[in-house]
Amino acid sequence: MTEIxxxxxxxxxxxxxxxxxxxxxxxxxxxxxxxxxxxxxIAVRRGENRVLQVPAAFIGEGRIVKGLVGTLTLLRDDGFxxxxxxxxxxxxxxxxxxxxxxxxxxxxGTEVKRRAQALAV
Numbered sequence: 784m785t786e787i788x789x790x791x792x793x794x795x796x797x798x799x800x801x802x803x804x805x806x807x808x809x810x811x812x813x814x815x816x817x818x819x820x821x822x823x824x825i826a827v828r829r830g831e832n833r834v835l836q837v838p839a840a841f842i843g844e845g846r847i848v849k850g851l852v853g854t855l856t857l858l859r860d861d862g863f864x865x866x867x868x869x870x871x872x873x874x875x876x877x878x879x880x881x882x883x884x885x886x887x888x889x890x891x892g893t894e895v896k897r898r899a900q901a902l903a904v
Contacts, residue, residue, distance in 0.1 A: 787827045787866050794873035798829060798836040807842050823852045825865045838869065840884040850892020857899040
């Protein structure tokens, strides 16, 4: 869990608090914290109260967006920090088109993972 700079914060269109995610996924808040600890989600401290929040784009249809966990693992293995992963996931990529986060939500995880793997080269 980290704090992010203004530039990266501005890339992410919307955020959810841990209780919001717990409700969306029908889990206890402690289980959401565990998902973050396991690297299945990225949470950052934001706002005046430094509340832990996760990009809303990571959750869809009552579950973690398909392909996100594998993508986060690839990026982490490439040495990306949480902030760098957020920046990469929410920066438009003309070859997709759109952002990698949008492509994941559109079930285009293979394309996103291919690009993530290419970063390691």
